[in-house]
Amino acid sequence: MAYAELAESEEIHEPKSFITRYIWSQDHKVIAVQYSLTAIFVGLIALVLSGLMRMQIGFPGSLEFMDASTYYQAMTMHGMIMVIYLLTALFLGGFGNYLIPLMVGARDMVFPYVNMLSYWFYLLSVIVLIASFFAPGGPTGAGWTLYPPQAITQGTPGADWGIILMLVSLAIFIVAATMGGLNYVTTVLQARTHGMTLFRMPLTVWGIFIATILALLAFPALFVSAVMMMFDRLLGTSFFMPAIISLGQPLDHEGGSPILFQHLFWFFGHPEVYIVALPAFGLVSDLISTHARKNIFGYRMMVWAIIAIGGLSFVVWAHHMYVSGMNPYFGFFFATTTLIIAVPTALKVYNWVLTLWRGNIHLTVPMLFALAFILTFLVGGLTGLFLGNVIIDVPLSDTYFVVAHFHMVMGVAPILVVFGSIYHWYPKITGRMMNETLGQIHFWITFLGTYAIYFPMHYLGFLGMPRRYYAYEDYEFIPQSAHDLNAFITVAALVVGVSQVLFLFNLFWSLKHGKKSGGNPWRANSLEWLTPDTPPAHGNWGARLPVVHRWAYDYSVPGIEQDFLPQTCTEEELTQLKLSRTAMDSASSPESNPEGGA
Amino acid sequence: MALTPQMRTLDMGEPGGGWNSPDHASELQWRLRTTKVAVRILLAVVTSLFMLFLVTYIGRSQFSDWLNLTGPLGPLADTSILWWNTLALILASVSLQWARMVSRKGHRTLVMVSTMTAGMLAGAFIVGQMFLWGRLVEYGFGVAINPAISFFYLLTGLHGFHIMGGLLAWARSMEKIWHKSPMQVINAGLEPCAIYWHYLLFIWLVLVSLLTSSPETYATIAALCGLR
Numbered sequence: 001m002a003y004a005e006l007a008e009s010e011e012i013h014e015p016k017s018f019i020t021r022y023i024w025s026q027d028h029k030v031i032a033v034q035y036s037l038t039a040i041f042v043g044l045i046a047l048v049l050s051g052l053m054r055m056q057i058g059f060p061g062s063l064e065f066m067d068a069s070t071y072y073q074a075m076t077m078h079g080m081i082m083v084i085y086l087l088t089a090l091f092l093g094g095f096g097n098y099l100i101p102l103m104v105g106a107r108d109m110v111f112p113y114v115n116m117l118s119y120w121f122y123l124l125s126v127i128v129l130i131a132s133f134f135a136p137g138g139p140t141g142a143g144w145t146l147y148p149p150q151a152i153t154q155g156t157p158g159a160d161w162g163i164i165l166m167l168v169s170l171a172i173f174i175v176a177a178t179m180g181g182l183n184y185v186t187t188v189l190q191a192r193t194h195g196m197t198l199f200r201m202p203l204t205v206w207g208i209f210i211a212t213i214l215a216l217l218a219f220p221a222l223f224v225s226a227v228m229m230m231f232d233r234l235l236g237t238s239f240f241m242p243a244i245i246s247l248g249q250p251l252d253h254e255g256g257s258p259i260l261f262q263h264l265f266w267f268f269g270h271p272e273v274y275i276v277a278l279p280a281f282g283l284v285s286d287l288i289s290t291h292a293r294k295n296i297f298g299y300r301m302m303v304w305a306i307i308a309i310g311g312l313s314f315v316v317w318a319h320h321m322y323v324s325g326m327n328p329y330f331g332f333f334f335a336t337t338t339l340i341i342a343v344p345t346a347l348k349v350y351n352w353v354l355t356l357w358r359g360n361i362h363l364t365v366p367m368l369f370a371l372a373f374i375l376t377f378l379v380g381g382l383t384g385l386f387l388g389n390v391i392i393d394v395p396l397s398d399t400y401f402v403v404a405h406f407h408m409v410m411g412v413a414p415i416l417v418v419f420g421s422i423y424h425w426y427p428k429i430t431g432r433m434m435n436e437t438l439g440q441i442h443f444w445i446t447f448l449g450t451y452a453i454y455f456p457m458h459y460l461g462f463l464g465m466p467r468r469y470y471a472y473e474d475y476e477f478i479p480q481s482a483h484d485l486n487a488f489i490t491v492a493a494l495v496v497g498v499s500q501v502l503f504l505f506n507l508f509w510s511l512k513h514g515k516k517s518g519g520n521p522w523r524a525n526s527l528e529w530l531t532p533d534t535p536p537a538h539g540n541w542g543a544r545l546p547v548v549h550r551w552a553y554d555y556s557v558p559g560i561e562q563d564f565l566p567q568t569c570t571e572e573e574l575t576q577l578k579l580s581r582t583a584m585d586s587a588s589s590p591e592s593n594p595e596g597g598a
Numbered sequence: 599m600a601l602t603p604q605m606r607t608l609d610m611g612e613p614g615g616g617w618n619s620p621d622h623a624s625e626l627q628w629r630l631r632t633t634k635v636a637v638r639i640l641l642a643v644v645t646s647l648f649m650l651f652l653v654t655y656i657g658r659s660q661f662s663d664w665l666n667l668t669g670p671l672g673p674l675a676d677t678s679i680l681w682w683n684t685l686a687l688i689l690a691s692v693s694l695q696w697a698r699m700v701s702r703k704g705h706r707t708l709v710m711v712s713t714m715t716a717g718m719l720a721g722a723f724i725v726g727q728m729f730l731w732g733r734l735v736e737y738g739f740g741v742a743i744n745p746a747i748s749f750f751y752l753l754t755g756l757h758g759f760h761i762m763g764g765l766l767a768w769a770r771s772m773e774k775i776w777h778k779s780p781m782q783v784i785n786a787g788l789e790p791c792a793i794y795w796h797y798l799l800f801i802w803l804v805l806v807s808l809l810t811s812s813p814e815t816y817a818t819i820a821a822l823c824g825l826r
Contacts, residue, residue: 006624178640182639182640186635190631190632216646217643220647224650231752239748257657267650
């Protein structure tokens with residue numbers, strides 16, 4: 001018996017107590033909200049840390065407590081939190097949890113209890129991470145890449161407790177991500193409703209599905225490197241630690257290979273870029289199609305591009321290591337694969353633009369964020385082509401050009417999608433619209449502000465301004481103009497940072513005061529907009545699961561009155577809609593209405 | 599609380615839950631299919647994990663300070679314990695496969711005997727591994743003595759950790775057998791458990807082959823992988 005028939009044959013029993021409903025909840029929607037709120041909370045900490053760092057760079061010495069160690073700690077925690085604990089958790093744990101079952105027409109994830117555990121493990125990893133702020137010596141300041149030997153050598157901030165807590169937190173996070181990932185992939189494979197073939201799934205589901213597979217296969221590399229580094233740190237092994245003299249004393253280690261760590265780290269680290277990017281690709285495809293009232297251009301091509309990008313992302317990792325030294329043929333290989341991955345990526349960008357072409361573009365807040373994403377991803381992607389080439393990467397490596405590149409491509413671009421998607425799906429989650437005016441103000445400050453921050457950084461990089469320096473005074477090659485630019489960037493960063501209060505205010509204010517949205521305010525086609533209740537009740541669909549007859553992108557269908565066809569619309573219903581439109585047209589034409597036409 | 603089909607996947611231990619009705623039989627089949635898919639995905643993750651460890655193992659083995667584990671003075675000069683442990687794990691897998699097969703045919707006593715035997719043999723494997731560790735420490739081969747030994751502890755420890763995870767799944771099956779749950783329910787627990795155990799046996803065979811290989815073999819593998 002198929003999943004849908006089984007699901008329909010069972011009664012839905014909603015949890016009654018507050019605890020089982022909202023705390024130890026096994027409902028994917030509640031877990032999604034828990035994931036999202038935790039990720040946003042920890043993301044705010046990372047945002048504050050970036051503000052503190054920018055104060056030091058733009059206005060050196062303005063913060064009394066900001067010494068070199070504090071700066072490196074802020075930098076490390078900012079990077080790690082943003083990449084892992086905010087973006088990965090939000091895209092997979094937040095959007096994945098909320099949207100996969102709804103979009104494929106399931107009642108829930110296939111293993112709700114494991115799903116619940118996944119969130120609590122994630123929360124535990126966040127608590128361990130935050131605990132490092134209060135540990136003796138503070139959090140690790142090794143940089144988010146945690147490269148040995150310096151990450152576990154005395155003299156690096158947090159080398160005592162900070163690094164241990166970081167590694168433990170990462171290991172717990174990976175367990176959480178694996179539990180969640182098993183659920184997402186199995187749900188997509190096993191719990192789709194009637195008629196929901198793989199090639200009828202919205203691109204959001206495809207993006208999250210493939211990103212989850214990447215996460216399942218790539219996170220073990222981080223786990224392996226974390227465990228081995230923990231052995232080096234706690235048991236005195238020499239997996240990564242070479243013979244080294246630290247603070248005048250020879251250490252007990254010898255013969256370890258720091259480069260081995262780099263390979264492992266980037267074998268995880270590069271797919272991680274796509275673990276964040278692929279869900280963003282999927283979500284933005286749905287935003288663009290819905291708000292441009294246009295079929296997504298080249299749906300199958302988009303799916304295959306997601307799969308190709310996912311596959312290729314495992315064979316490009318060493319482009320992060322050109323300056324670490326490698327066989328020139330390896331450099332050639334990784335530069336080539338890096339350029340090849342640009343092909344399916346560019347294909348997606350073309351398809352988004354072609355979807356917009358002659359579309360009925362509604363400049364709603366989600367659409368503004370989606371458009372901003374295309375532009376930002378393009379800018380970040382193009383600078384990636386520079387850095388993917390060995391010969392250009394070597395002089396630009398470890399400069400602000402790199403900082404600008406990766407912030408544009410995997411910081412700002414995905415965050416723009418996060419914002420757009422929250423504005424888009426908020427009405428389904430809460431039953432109310434977010435305030436449009438506040439959303440517009442939030443968008444323009446964020447969009448223009450991030451460009452004010454990151455565009456000048458490309459120039460600073462060309463000047464040769466190195467990244468990861470605590471202080472830039474007294475270097476002859478850094479001119480005064482660069483310091484002025486740094487002050488400007490800091491002001492822009494603070495404005496953008498503070499403006500996120502608008503978003504938070506809107507998020508919570510709209511819960512009570514937002515305009516009631518109804519079930520399908522954007523007149524969208526995918527299943528989540530067709531639930532009998534908004535917000536969807538436990539079990540999502542009432543007694544009967546939806547029956548899918550088409551893909552999710554039938555917008556501006558010619559010959560019918562409404563400009564969208566939900567996925568549940570049958571051919572007979574479409575014929576009826578066409579007939580009624582024809583009848584309306586003929587009723588209003590001059591021939592059939594001679595008086596009116598006279 | 600009555601459960602949705604998805605939720606039932608978590609509460610596989612409901613005894614006497616009326617699973618013999620046609621609806622529940624097909625629900626059980628769906629659940630079994632889904633759990634098998636999930637276990638196979640989990641095994642892909644496990645494969646990725648061990649593959650990465652093994653690549654680092656081979657890469658690290660090419661450094662000059664690498665100790666030949668099976669050399670005359672190496673910690674594994676005598677591999678007999680390792681092979682006894684391997685035998686225990688093979689027999690554990692065979693027993694669980696037996697349990698899986700007899701559970702399909704509904705032989706309750708045989709299921710109990712074979713499942714119990716499988717668990718005891720897997721437990722014996724864990725105890726044997728810990729005994730081996732203890733002996734290595736006793737002979738002065740601590741974890742930080744040489745990277746080859748560090749890897750030995752790391753790889754065997756990680757594998758043992760996964761076996762213990764398998765024993766948790768085994769314990770749930772035992773609980774159902776003990777409480778005389780319907781045979782279909784028991785089988786639905788044993789099937790994915792056996793897939794996981796067999797795969798861990800396969801991983802162990804790869805590990806033990808590698809750990810007992812000579813440096814020349816490592817050099818050949820490293821050359822084939824471009825790590826030399």
